[in-house]
Amino acid sequence: xxSVVLASTLLALATLPSLARxxxxxxxxxxxxxxxxxxxxxxxxxxxxxxxxxxxGIVRSGELRVGVGWFGAHHEMSINDVNSNVDPVHGVILGxxxxxxxxxxxxxxxxxxxxxxxxxxxTRTLPRRRARWELYDNRGQRTYLAVGGAIQPFDWLRIxxxxxxxxFSRNDLSIRGSIDIAAPERxxxxxxxxxxxxxxxxxxxxxxxxxxxxxxxxxxxxxxxxALSNDLTAQVGTPDGTGPDRTEIVAGDIVIPGYFDLLTxxxxxxxxxxxxxxxSVEPIPNVLRLSLEATWLMWSQYVSPIGLSRIVLDIEVxxxxxxTITVPDEIPQxxxxxxxxxxxxxxxxxxxxxxxxxxxxxxDLRAGYFxxxxxxxxxxxxxxxxxxxxxxxxxxxxxxxxxxxxxIPGSLAIDVHVQYGWLPSRTHRKTSPIDPVGxxxxxxxxxxxxxxxxxxxx
Amino acid sequence: MxxxxxxxxxxxxxxxxxxxxxxxxxxxxxLWASAAPxxxxxxxxxxxxxxxPGLGMTGTSYAEGAEAVFANPAGLGAGRRRELTVGxxxxxxxxxIDGERDPLTPARGMVIGFSLPLPFGDVLEDRLVFGGxxxxxxxxxxxxxxxxxxVPQWGVLDRAxxxxxxxxxxxxxHGIVDGLQIGIALSAxxxxxxxxxxxxxxxxxxxxxxxxxxxxxxxxxxxxRYVQDEWGVGLTYRHELTSSMDLNIxxxxxxxxxxxxxxxxxxxxxxxxxxxxxxxxxxxxxxxVANVTTRFWNFYPGVQIPTTSMGLNAPDPEFSARPSPRVxxxxxxxxxxxxxxxxxxxxxxxxxxxxxxxxPRRTASGDPIDQTVPFRLLDSHRHVLTLGGGWxxxxxxxxxxxxxxxxxxxxxxxxxxxxIGRTDGAPPMETGGYVLTGGWTLRAEF
Numbered sequence: 082x083x084s085v086v087l088a089s090t091l092l093a094l095a096t097l098p099s100l101a102r103x104x105x106x107x108x109x110x111x112x113x114x115x116x117x118x119x120x121x122x123x124x125x126x127x128x129x130x131x132x133x134x135x136x137x138g139i140v141r142s143g144e145l146r147v148g149v150g151w152f153g154a155h156h157e158m159s160i161n162d163v164n165s166n167v168d169p170v171h172g173v174i175l176g177x178x179x180x181x182x183x184x185x186x187x188x189x190x191x192x193x194x195x196x197x198x199x200x201x202x203x204t205r206t207l208p209r210r211r212a213r214w215e216l217y218d219n220r221g222q223r224t225y226l227a228v229g230g231a232i233q234p235f236d237w238l239r240i241x242x243x244x245x246x247x248x249f250s251r252n253d254l255s256i257r258g259s260i261d262i263a264a265p266e267r268x269x270x271x272x273x274x275x276x277x278x279x280x281x282x283x284x285x286x287x288x289x290x291x292x293x294x295x296x297x298x299x300x301x302x303x304x305x306x307x308a309l310s311n312d313l314t315a316q317v318g319t320p321d322g323t324g325p326d327r328t329e330i331v332a333g334d335i336v337i338p339g340y341f342d343l344l345t346x347x348x349x350x351x352x353x354x355x356x357x358x359x360x361s362v363e364p365i366p367n368v369l370r371l372s373l374e375a376t377w378l379m380w381s382q383y384v385s386p387i388g389l390s391r392i393v394l395d396i397e398v399x400x401x402x403x404x405t406i407t408v409p410d411e412i413p414q415x416x417x418x419x420x421x422x423x424x425x426x427x428x429x430x431x432x433x434x435x436x437x438x439x440x441x442x443x444x445d446l447r448a449g450y451f452x453x454x455x456x457x458x459x460x461x462x463x464x465x466x467x468x469x470x471x472x473x474x475x476x477x478x479x480x481x482x483x484x485x486x487x488x489i490p491g492s493l494a495i496d497v498h499v500q501y502g503w504l505p506s507r508t509h510r511k512t513s514p515i516d517p518v519g520x521x522x523x524x525x526x527x528x529x530x531x532x533x534x535x536x537x538x539x
Numbered sequence: 540m541x542x543x544x545x546x547x548x549x550x551x552x553x554x555x556x557x558x559x560x561x562x563x564x565x566x567x568x569x570l571w572a573s574a575a576p577x578x579x580x581x582x583x584x585x586x587x588x589x590x591x592p593g594l595g596m597t598g599t600s601y602a603e604g605a606e607a608v609f610a611n612p613a614g615l616g617a618g619r620r621r622e623l624t625v626g627x628x629x630x631x632x633x634x635x636i637d638g639e640r641d642p643l644t645p646a647r648g649m650v651i652g653f654s655l656p657l658p659f660g661d662v663l664e665d666r667l668v669f670g671g672x673x674x675x676x677x678x679x680x681x682x683x684x685x686x687x688x689x690v691p692q693w694g695v696l697d698r699a700x701x702x703x704x705x706x707x708x709x710x711x712x713h714g715i716v717d718g719l720q721i722g723i724a725l726s727a728x729x730x731x732x733x734x735x736x737x738x739x740x741x742x743x744x745x746x747x748x749x750x751x752x753x754x755x756x757x758x759x760x761x762x763x764r765y766v767q768d769e770w771g772v773g774l775t776y777r778h779e780l781t782s783s784m785d786l787n788i789x790x791x792x793x794x795x796x797x798x799x800x801x802x803x804x805x806x807x808x809x810x811x812x813x814x815x816x817x818x819x820x821x822x823x824x825x826x827x828v829a830n831v832t833t834r835f836w837n838f839y840p841g842v843q844i845p846t847t848s849m850g851l852n853a854p855d856p857e858f859s860a861r862p863s864p865r866v867x868x869x870x871x872x873x874x875x876x877x878x879x880x881x882x883x884x885x886x887x888x889x890x891x892x893x894x895x896x897x898x899p900r901r902t903a904s905g906d907p908i909d910q911t912v913p914f915r916l917l918d919s920h921r922h923v924l925t926l927g928g929g930w931x932x933x934x935x936x937x938x939x940x941x942x943x944x945x946x947x948x949x950x951x952x953x954x955x956x957x958x959i960g961r962t963d964g965a966p967p968m969e970t971g972g973y974v975l976t977g978g979w980t981l982r983a984e985f
Contacts, residue, residue, distance in 0.1 A: 145658060179621060179655060181985045183935050190623055190653070192671075199752075228651070254802070256846070257687070265798040271846040273802050275685040275784075325689070487660040538658045 105170060105195060105221040106133045107352060109154050112174065113496035113533050117477020118431030119449025121374040123359035124290060124300035128494075128535055129176020132193025135288035135302040135357075136229030136241030139178050140189035142537070144491060146178040150533020152195070154221065158214050158504070158525035160467065165525075167214055170221035172197035174533060187233040195225040210518055212465035214525075215386075215457060229286070242287035256317045257326045263333065271328075296363040304355040308384050317341040322397060335399060342393040351386075354379040359429075367435060374429040380456030385420035385464070418464050422456040441484050447477040447498070460509040467523045469507040475500040481537075491538040502527035580703055580726075580780060581628075581646050581674060582609050583809045584696070587703075588650065588672075589626050589944030589980030593927015594867035595884020596948075597830040599816035600764055600773035604982065605652020608672035608707040611762035611775040611814075612722025615668040615709025618654045620938060620984045626650035629677075630976025634952070636691055636917070636961055637969050643697050648676040650980055666711050670724075674703040683784060683806030685842050688853035691915040691961060694842065695892065696974065701807060704728075707760065718767055724760040726780055728807060729753040733786035756782065758809070768820075775814040779838060782807035798847040805842050810860075810891075811835040824872065828884070830865040836891030845903045854898030854914045855907065858891040867925070880929035882946070885922070892918035895957035895968060913959050917970050920953040935985075942982040950974035 110116035112130030123135045129148040131138030153171035157164070175194040180187065199222075231241030258271035284305030291299045318328030322338030330337040359374035429451040437444035450473065457468035477498035485493055506524035588606035591598035598610030604622045607614030629647035633640060650673070657667040682701065686692045707724025732752050758780035764773035784803030816830040836858035843853035867884030895915040899907040927946035934940060954971040961968050 145655075147657070177655070179623075179653075181621065183939060183985065196755075258846070258850075260798070266847065267849050269798045269847050269850065271798070271800070271850060272687060272843070273685070273846050274687050274690070275683065275802065275804070326687075488663065490658060490660050 105197075105223055106225055107355075108217065108221055109152065109170065109529055110500075111152075111193065111195060111225075112148070112176070113150065113477055113498040113531050114447065114479055116500055116529075116531070117447035117449055117475050117496070117498035118372060118433060119374075119429045119451045119473070119475055120376075121359060121361075121372040121429035121431035121449060121451070123288070123302050123357045123374055124298040124361040124372060125292075125370075126300075127178075129178055129191065129193055131178065131241075132176055132191045132227045132229050133225070135290060135300050136191065136243060136286065137231050137239040137288040137290040137300070137302075139191035139229055139241055140180060140187055140231035140233045140239050141290065142178070143180050143182070143187065143189075144178070145180060145538040146176070146535055147538075148174070148176040148533050148535035150174045150496075150531060152529070152531035154527055154529035156214075156217060156525065156527050158217065158523070160212055160523050161521045165212075165214055165218075167217050167525075168222070170197065172199075174531070176535075189231050191227075191229045191231070193225070193227045193229075197222060197224065210463065210465060212460075212467050212518060212521065212523075214468065214523075215466040216468050217525075217527075227286075237292045239290040239292075240288075242285065254316070255326060257328050259329045259331050259336075261331045263331075268331075296366050298361045300357075300359045300361075302355075302357050304352075304357075306352065306354045306379070306382065308351045316343075320395065322395075330396075332402065335402060337399065337402070338397050340393075340395040344391040351384055353382060361431075367438060369435070370431075370433040372429075372431040374431075376427040376429065377424065378427065378456070379424050380422040381424045383420050383422040383456070385418050385466070420464070420466055421458050423458070425454050425456045427451055427453050441482070443479075443481040443483070445479040445481075447475075447479065449475045449477075455507070459507075461512045465509075465518055467509070469504045469523055469525070471502050471504050471527075473500055473502040473527075489536065489538070491536065494535045494537060495532070496535070497532040498530060500527075500529040502529070580701060580807070580809045581648065581676075582703055583812075585628070585630070585646070585948060585976050586610075587674065588624070588652070589946055589978060589982075590882070590927065590929060592628075592948060592976075592978070593882040593884065593925050593944070593946030594828060594869060595830065595865040595886045595925050596832075596923065597816055597828045597865050597867050597884065599762065599775045599814045599830065600766070600771045600818045600828070601826065604654040605670055605672045607654075607709065607722070608652065608670045608705045608724050609726075609760070611764055611773050612670070612707035612709055612724040612760055613720040613762040613764045613773065613775075615654060615670045615707055615722050616666070616711035616720035617766075618656050618668040618670075618709070619665065620940075621656065622652075622654040622982055622984045624650065624652040624980050624982040626944075626978060626980030628674075628976065628978030630948075630974060632696070632972070632974050634693060634696070634972040634974075635970065640972075641691065641693070643693060644682075646676070646976065648674050650674055650978070652980075665713065668709045668711070670707050670709065672703070672705040672707075676701065683782075683804075685784075685804035685806060688843060688912055688914045688916075691895070691917055691968075693918065694856070694916045695890070695918045705760070716765075718771075719763070719765050721763045722761070726758045726760060726777070728756050728758070728780060728782040730756050730782055731784040731786070731803065733784075735786060735788045756780075770817065770819045772817040773815075775812075775816075777809070777812040777814075779811045779835075780807065780809040781805060785844075798849075800846055801844060801848070802846065804844045805840055808839055810838060810858075824870060826869045828865075828867040828869075830867070830886075831862055832865060832886075833860065833862040834891065835860045839891070848903060850903065851908070851910065852901040852903060852905070854900060854912065855905075856916055857893050857898075859893075861889040861891050863888050871929075876933045878929075878931040878933070880927075880931075880944075882925070882927035882929070884925040884927075886925070888921040888923055888950070890918040890920050890955075892916055894955070895959050897959055913963060915957075915959070915961070915968075917957070917968075919955045919970055921974075922951045922953065924949045924951070938984070940982075940984040942984065943979065944982070945977070945979045947977040948975070950976070 110120050111133040115122045115130040126134045126138040127141035155169045156167035158167045173196045177192040180189040229243045233239045255274045261268035288302035318340040319326050355378050357376040361372035363370050431449040433447045435445050453471040455468040455470050479496040481492050481494040483492045504525040508522045510520045586592035586596035587609040602610035603614045603617050605624045631645045632643040652672040654670040704727045709722035712719040758778040760777045762775035783805050786802050788800040812834050814832045818828045820826050837860045839858040841856040845852045865886040869882045871880045897911050898914040900910045925948045930943045932941045952972050957968040
């Protein structure tokens, strides 16, 4: 009975929120072993990368695992053979798998972190027409933090999950004072007021691992959709040009009241619903492991980063300045542009061969591959959300040292990986012959690598 | 002539460009601001967890597990079982200016924490314990508020809407000096830096490029404690925790030169804090606690920053360092597989802020000038009454436990008459009110 009480509580705790922001893991993977296997690990992952690939794996090994490592990716992307200068992504990865057991009931909790070593996150907003690598330009520049929980009700079944949360922003900005157009730096007197909020979004993340036979594993995981939207209202001055919050443009002795009101709403980062099915098999137990996986990403629900903007401008221009300052009849309003992305299914395959296994160590060699067809359509119109297909090949190795007692009652695992991604060329032809951007060809390469160390306490 | 919508072919392109440029500036500024989080620390106001907030926001000498990460990371070192904690806290403000309620958003959020003894062997056996403590506001994950200095604002109390992330490591000297533990933790926040350029793009139209970054900033928490069966003492230092926004906005190619705009401010500030505490158990089931928490608010730089490089800043807040005395008591009662606890405490939180007043503005370098402005930064002395309870269920044979802790706090603001009124020309302001907060945590130890 007491075990049931605690188990029920732990089950409830297993649905704790996992703290997550945008997921660079979707592009680069997490943990050297999992990346080396092409990400084809949903069926049997059990190291700290289970916090991303399948939280059910947190409880799989029954060991307390503490991992730390480093990851980096370098991009060589070009448009019309001009380097797009997509920044590299690199940072620290950390993870914990904490097992527990009450009588025969097994449970576990986990923590996974990817922390870029340059910044926590970066947002970048480009002009509406400017070509940008939509899935690579800035998506990797974010911290990933996930907390998960898992239970093992039967020896052959593991269930894990949680509720992830993100945030969108809502902001209110006011500027008041005077702008002296004759000596703006020295004599302008402006002050501002700002209220910025990040609002919480929650979404579920669940996974299951089934092991009907010791050499056969199946897994499925669902990761929820999230979108980071930016909403802002900004005011410069007051609508009637009076009061303490008014803004004035000063030209000598002439003072011009001005009012500017802006509403803008856009999406800065988006990750689609994902469902991943995987299977792994060991045709030669403890020597050879093969895995296959397919991930369905619902990119068709992608919300374009080109969002909404509404502008109101009211400036009272005196007659003597009408030749100098002219307010246009109409200020262009920004309307959202549909991205028209499509769903995609990503196939993955991984092979692991245990080259050495004895009482002192285990040495593994790994290889993997996946193919991502681009969800973005050909950019024939206003927008330039550039993307191409991607083929990624990976290699890796792992060394587990088994005789470290008495200091470490368990083992120490060291894993390394390299990954090469090829983005074949893709031509975008504009419908309009006078499109200011014109036709272009996009292509690229991504080279990534990393290493991590994991302490495994029995 | 209001809104001079006049068509003048020779200048319209220039005027449109300028206005489009203005639009792009504000849009870009808006987009930057939309990425800017703000930080504050509810644990500095109300304490962290479910037990110590019911004990007068003490804990430096006795807190263990996830609560110790904030109260005194040395307390982590005493842990021998893995712990996972989840809970919820919430409250409401009833702050008044001249008898009228001045609404602030209630602080509500989830508490998540863990404590993990690292099972090394040999000389490191039962010595190292890792812990984490998180607080996630329920509605607003992060809020940054920078107001005009003339607007009434609760600079000390309005700091409860922020995510808190803390992690620590405790070390137990058992076998060397039994009862001595030390610890270190880091509290993480972020600074926001940004650059914004407005210029002509390849299509000869004004456009903006905005890039903002969140850069991690850490504040260490260090502590030590020495505990025996009947008594214990602890000492904690929490370093200054600051988060700032800083965006430079540069406009180019405009027919009219605009100054470089700087938008942001110090959106979160917890002062350097030194805590000394001791507890005594006259009988095994009664614990008495005395605590002095000193916050060095005199380092507080104020929220606002100048909008232009030669613009004027808000007045110096002129905060002062203040010690906060605290006392608490906890009684426990055992019955079978259950243990019950009843807790109470009191804390006096003296305000570091002077009265709202007319004060000299400062230059960008911080020097006061002759120009004055009403500065309505509000705060009052607080009397904090706390009450709490605990219910422990002893489960497995290996010491597994479930622990439910609940607490409530009443922060009573001492009435204060300020030098100036709520608006210019109004009679002196009267401020007061109260803050009520409470919460629970459920901890599994296994």
